Amino acid sequence: MADDHKGRVDELSGVETTGHSWDGLEELNNPMPSWWLYTFYASIVFAIGYMVLYPSWPVGGEKDHLKGTLAWNARDAVNKAVKDAAAAKDPMVKKLMATDISAVRNDKALARFAGRSGKAAFGDNCAPCHGSGATGSKGYPGLVDDDWLWGGTLEQIQHTIKVGIRSEHDETRNNSMAAYGDDELLDKTKILNVASYVLSLSGHGKEVGGDIAAGEAVFKETCVSCHGPEGKGMQKQGAPNLSDDIWLFGGKPADVIATITHGRKGLMPTWEGRLDEATIKALAIYVHNRGGGQ
Amino acid sequence: MNSPVSKPEPDITFFEEHKKVYPKKVSGTFRQIKWAILVLTLGVYYLLPFVRWNRGPNAPDQAVLVDMHHTRLYFFNIEIWPQEVYYLTGLLIAAALLLFMMNAIAGRLWCGYLCPQTVWTDLFMSVERFFEGDRRDRLALDNGKMTVSKFFKKLGKHFTWLMIAWWTGGAWVLYFNDAPTTVYELATFTAHWEIWMWIGILTASTYLFAGIAREQICIYMCPWPRIQAAFTDDEALNVTYRWDRGEPRGSVKTNKALLAEGKPAGDCIDCNQCYEVCPTGVDIRKGLQLDCIMCGLCIDACDSVMHKVGKPHGLIAYDTDLNIERRLKGEPEQYHPIRIRTVAYAIFIAAIMGGMAYSLMHRETFGLNVLHDRNPLYVKLSTGGIRNAYTVRLLNKERETKRFAIGIEGIEGITLKVIDIDNYKDGKAVVEVEPDRTREIRVLAFTPKGTKVGVSNPVTLTLTDLDTGIVSKTSDYFKGPRP
Numbered sequence: 001m002a003d004d005h006k007g008r009v010d011e012l013s014g015v016e017t018t019g020h021s022w023d024g025l026e027e028l029n030n031p032m033p034s035w036w037l038y039t040f041y042a043s044i045v046f047a048i049g050y051m052v053l054y055p056s057w058p059v060g061g062e063k064d065h066l067k068g069t070l071a072w073n074a075r076d077a078v079n080k081a082v083k084d085a086a087a088a089k090d091p092m093v094k095k096l097m098a099t100d101i102s103a104v105r106n107d108k109a110l111a112r113f114a115g116r117s118g119k120a121a122f123g124d125n126c127a128p129c130h131g132s133g134a135t136g137s138k139g140y141p142g143l144v145d146d147d148w149l150w151g152g153t154l155e156q157i158q159h160t161i162k163v164g165i166r167s168e169h170d171e172t173r174n175n176s177m178a179a180y181g182d183d184e185l186l187d188k189t190k191i192l193n194v195a196s197y198v199l200s201l202s203g204h205g206k207e208v209g210g211d212i213a214a215g216e217a218v219f220k221e222t223c224v225s226c227h228g229p230e231g232k233g234m235q236k237q238g239a240p241n242l243s244d245d246i247w248l249f250g251g252k253p254a255d256v257i258a259t260i261t262h263g264r265k266g267l268m269p270t271w272e273g274r275l276d277e278a279t280i281k282a283l284a285i286y287v288h289n290r291g292g293g294q
Numbered sequence: 295m296n297s298p299v300s301k302p303e304p305d306i307t308f309f310e311e312h313k314k315v316y317p318k319k320v321s322g323t324f325r326q327i328k329w330a331i332l333v334l335t336l337g338v339y340y341l342l343p344f345v346r347w348n349r350g351p352n353a354p355d356q357a358v359l360v361d362m363h364h365t366r367l368y369f370f371n372i373e374i375w376p377q378e379v380y381y382l383t384g385l386l387i388a389a390a391l392l393l394f395m396m397n398a399i400a401g402r403l404w405c406g407y408l409c410p411q412t413v414w415t416d417l418f419m420s421v422e423r424f425f426e427g428d429r430r431d432r433l434a435l436d437n438g439k440m441t442v443s444k445f446f447k448k449l450g451k452h453f454t455w456l457m458i459a460w461w462t463g464g465a466w467v468l469y470f471n472d473a474p475t476t477v478y479e480l481a482t483f484t485a486h487w488e489i490w491m492w493i494g495i496l497t498a499s500t501y502l503f504a505g506i507a508r509e510q511i512c513i514y515m516c517p518w519p520r521i522q523a524a525f526t527d528d529e530a531l532n533v534t535y536r537w538d539r540g541e542p543r544g545s546v547k548t549n550k551a552l553l554a555e556g557k558p559a560g561d562c563i564d565c566n567q568c569y570e571v572c573p574t575g576v577d578i579r580k581g582l583q584l585d586c587i588m589c590g591l592c593i594d595a596c597d598s599v600m601h602k603v604g605k606p607h608g609l610i611a612y613d614t615d616l617n618i619e620r621r622l623k624g625e626p627e628q629y630h631p632i633r634i635r636t637v638a639y640a641i642f643i644a645a646i647m648g649g650m651a652y653s654l655m656h657r658e659t660f661g662l663n664v665l666h667d668r669n670p671l672y673v674k675l676s677t678g679g680i681r682n683a684y685t686v687r688l689l690n691k692e693r694e695t696k697r698f699a700i701g702i703e704g705i706e707g708i709t710l711k712v713i714d715i716d717n718y719k720d721g722k723a724v725v726e727v728e729p730d731r732t733r734e735i736r737v738l739a740f741t742p743k744g745t746k747v748g749v750s751n752p753v754t755l756t757l758t759d760l761d762t763g764i765v766s767k768t769s770d771y772f773k774g775p776r777p
Contacts, residue, residue, distance in 0.1 A: 105714040112734075133669030147676040244676035289713045291673060291683050291738045 089117075093278045101154045101281055111285070118286025121279050125271070126287075134290050138250055139266065144290045147246040149175075151235045152294040158284035164270035165238070172270060175226070175238030181261030186218065194218040195256045201231045201243040208253040314436070315509060315575035317419060318429040318567070322594025332413050340461065343468035347371070350693050352729060360470050372654060375691065377663075381650060388646045395639035397522055399631050400531040400612055405518065406589035411511050414462070414504035415573065418455055425451040429570060455505045456497065463496030509574035512587055519584050529630045533588045534613040535568070535579045538621050543579075546603060561605050568592035568610055578610055659691040660698065660727075661766045662757045671773040678743030682772050686737050688757065690727035697760040698725050702739050704753035705772055711738045724760070739772060747774030 007019040007029060015028045050056070054068040067073075092113045096104065105111050123132060129140045136142030141149060150160045150173055163169040180186040186194070189210070196208040197215030205212050219231070226239035233241035240248060248266070249259050271280055287293070347357035347370055354361065359368040367374040367382075374381055396403040405412060425447045426432045435444055467489050468476055479485035480493075503511055512519065526532075540562035544552065549559035562579070569577045571594070576586045596610040617627045667683040675681055690696045701722035702710045712723040713736040727733045737755070741747055751772045758765050 108733075111714060131669075133667075135670045135673075142673075144670060144673045145675055145681075241676065245674065245678060246676050289736060291681055291713075291736075 089113075096278045096281055101158060101284065104281075104285055114282040114285040115289060117279065118282035118284075121275065121283050122286055125275065126283070129268075134287065136248075139248065141248050141266075142246075143287050144292050145246055146292045146294070147241060147244060148235060148292070148294070149233075149238045149240055149248070152288070152292055154284055154288050154293065156235075157287050157293070158280060160268070161275075161280050161283055161287075162270065162272045165266060165268040167268065167270040169270035169272060173238055177226075177259065177264045179261065179263035180222070182263070186222070186260070190214075190218050191257055191260050194223070195253060195260060198223075198231060198242050198256055199251070199253065202245055202251070204251070204253075208256070312510065313575065315573065316429045316432050316570075317573045317575075317591075318570040318595075319423060320571040320591050320595045320598075322591075322597055324590030324594050328407060328416060328589065328591075331407050332416055335408070335413055336417065340465045343465060343473040349373075352693055354472060356472055358469060359472070362470060373691065375689070377689075378657075381654070384646055384650045388643050388650075391639050391643045391646070393518075394525060395636055395643065397525055398527065398530055398636045398639060400588075401526060401533070402519075402522060402586075402588040405512065405522075405587040406533075409587075411503060411516070412573075412587060412589065414458075414500060415508050417458065418504040418508075419573065421454045421458070422451055425454070452505075455501055459497040459500035459505070460493065462500040463493035466496050467492050509585070509587075512574060513585050523584065527635070528614060528616050529633060531612040531614060531629070531631075532582055533578060533586065533590055533593060533610065534615070534618070535562075535581070535610050536608070536613060536618060536621075537579070538618045540579070540609050561600070561609050563599065563603060565599055567595040567599050571595040582615075658764070658766050660696060660757065660759060661689045662700070662755060662768050663687045663689070664755055664768050664770045666770055666773070672775065674775065675740070679745070680741050680747050680772075680774050682739045684737045684739070684755070684770065686735050686755065688725060688727050688733045688735065690729065690731055690733075693729050695729055696727050698727060699723065699758040699760055700725055700735075700737065701756045701758070702737070702753055703756065705741055705745065705747070705751055707742045707745055708753065708772070709740045709742075711740070712736065713738070722756075722758070741772070741774075747772065749774060749776055 007016045009015070010017050010026070010028060013028060015030055017026045018029045020027055051066075052068065053070045054072055056066050056068060058065045060066075092110065095107075095110055096114055099107065099110060104114055122130075122134070126134070130136050130143055131140075134143040141147075146152070148156070150156055150165075160173060163171045163173055165173045165175075178185060181188070181191055192208065192210035193212070193215035194210075195215070196205050196210035196212045197219050199205050199208055200212050200215075219227075220229075223231070226237050227233055227242055228239070231242035233239045245251070247255065249255055249264055271283075275283070342358050343356065345357040346355050347368075348355055349368070354368060356368065357370050359366075361368065365376045393404055422432070426435050435447065438444065464480065470492075471489065476485060476489065480489070507515075537560075539560060541560040542552075542558065543560050543562035543564040546563050549563070552559040568579065569575075569592075571591045572578070572586075573589060573591065574585050574587055576583060578586060578592045590612075593608075593610045593612075597607045600607050600609055613627075614629075617629075620627060663686070665685045665687075667685070671682070673681045673683075686700070688698060688700070690698075699719055699722035700710070700712065701720075702708055709721060710723060712725065715723045715725055715735070717724040723737075725733065725735060739753070751774070753770055753772045755768050755770060756765050757767075
């Protein structure tokens with residue numbers, strides 16, 4: 001009925017219709033509200049200004065575009081933000097570099113800064129192996145307990161982070177737990193016996209099933225040079241304490257036997273050169289303050 | 295095509311044109327009350343920031359100050375820290391209940407007398423009356439052509455309005471900054487741009503709301519009239535036209551003639567004074583309505599007219615519709631300002647205010663907030679013991695450096711160590727906190743080997759003020775492995 005698309009004046013409102021009809025429903029052809037139109041025009045003006053000032057049209061090839069008179073781009077903005085943040089931190093970083101690591105605690109603001117930046121650096125660099133809570137896992141030492149392979153003082157922790165373990169660093173920390181089984185230095189019985197003795201130091205010797213006394217003899221002969229006469233370990237050589245309840249590679253009989261048979265060679269990269277000195281210092285303070293520091 | 299369209303109502307509109315209200319000057323009891331409230335509230339508002347209050351050194355000496363920068367709120371001898379913002383919550387709840395109670399007793403007391411919108415509008419109207427004269431003059435002025443005299447009247451009015459509005463914003467910023475300093479900075483144009491911005495915002499809103507928009511704010515913008523309408527009940531007093539006495543209305547002459555004929559005639563002489571004095575342009579004789587802010591000015595107007603025609607006052611008065619029905623039936627009037635609802639509000643308000651007063655008087659000037667480490671929850675030590683770690687924030691609300699001893703109890707043999715603290719006394723760590731500051735410390739708690747530690751054990755962290763011996767306690771948990 002309204003195929004001719006011709007409007008008519010609606011008698012109810014006195015407004016012309018669009019001429020479209022859907023099942024008898026028609027649409028009034030009211031003009032746009034003026035506030036709406038002005039907003040629309042204003043946004044067109046804004047868009048023109050925006051196109052002049054900011055990067056807009058992709059002209060000049062696939063990867064090129066109009067730069068805009070302000071020459072703004074996201075990468076520069078990020079770089080500037082990073083630079084500004086570094087500049088803002090600079091006085092504290094310099095102070096941290098100049099302060100002896102054991103004296104940082106005397107300056108509350110500096111200690112706070114070191115703790116906070118250490119936490120951030122730990123999350124970025126250390127958490128993948130040691131865990132976000134620094135609890136570690138099998139093969140990756142926990143840093144929150146009081147058991148330290150290479151020592152838990154501020155200086156020792158700082159040095160370990162710096163040089164790493166079995167890393168490319170010239171002064172790298174290096175311990176050597178030989179593969180006594182693979183290299184046929186001890187036979188299977190001796191390994192079983194020595195494992196029994198080692199676990200007996202923490203009260204679990206009977207669970208292994210070997211001869212503890214015979215194991216002690218093997219231990220005295222083979223292991224004391226690193227782990228000490230009472231199996232308490234030696235931090236200078238990175239030899240773990242075997243008399244406590246904390247086991248880096250597992251404390252079950254099978255774990256201990258595997259360790260003696262195949263040896264263990266844990267790795268930690270050197271962070272010198274990858275992280276600056278202040279960050280390493282902050283990291284050492286953060287790790288120390290988790291609770292296990294000595 | 296013949297669509298069955300019915301003819302529309304001719305005067306149907308969806309938009310109410312703004313009709314400017316020209317309230318007439320009025321005098322009487324309620325006008326006096328309103329003037330008194332205006333002087334009192336605006337006086338307090340403009341002058342309170344200048345009141346000084348000695349809090350000793352290192353503290354602001356302004357009696358009422360919201361110190362955003364240091365996150366402190368000062369109110370005479372009360373000092374609120376951000377973690378005590380519940381006092382503000384309590385105050386707001388009590389204020390809401392007070393609003394409900396006022397509403398249950400006598401309708402829109404808030405709207406009519408106390409609301410800033412009403413008070414400032416009143417002030418702006420009196421300025422308008424000073425420059426442009428009363429209702430009749432203002433109507434003539436607005437309908438007349440622009441003349442030099444009209445221009446200067448309008449200029450004077452708007453300039454004075456803007457001055458008042460500017461001082462309204464000016465006083466507002468003084469609540470957030472030291473008042474004398476800020477006044478000096480404003481006078482020498484050295485104030486921070488934010489101060490100018492806030493004054494600008496409040497100048498604009500005051501000028502717009504009290505000068506231009508006025509009753510439009512109450513009728514269209516404010517939610518309270520709607521809420522109030524849902525809250526009110528039959529017993530609440532409202533500004534009421536007693537139509538039982540007033541109707542049928544008519545001029546003095548007409549009504550006299552009606553009476554002479556032995557026909558009924560009301561007291562209302564239809565002089566329209568109640569309408570002409572109304573600041574929102576309401577005819578109260580149409581009954582209770584949303585636009586009426588119940589300021590009582592029509593009562594004043596009507597009373598003075600009744601006085602002139604020698605009839606008793608109170609043709610318009612605070613009354614209820616129930617009483618109108620009672621009078622029509624010949625029953626005596628009844629008023630119930632004290633009823634279950636109002637008493638309940640009073641009890642709630644008293645309970646909240648009492649509770650807040652009690653807690654304000656007994657609150658500690660120091661304390662500790664404890665956050666247990668989440669990762670790891672506990673650490674097994676090489677000794678066989680268990681260690682838990684807590685981040686503890688110590689609060690010192692006093693004006694001097696305080697020495698506290700922090701300890702932990704609740705498990706046999708539990709000991710404590712605080713990172714970077716070397717001073718221990720009776721197994722408790724001695725920590726200093728600077729005046730009016732908090733200090734975050736890391737507390738390690740240890741249980742010795744062999745102690746039975748469940749998954750979660752309640753423990754108490756204690757903080758002892760070493761000068762007074764007063765102890766503040768906080769409960770937390772000591773976590774251990776599953777047995």
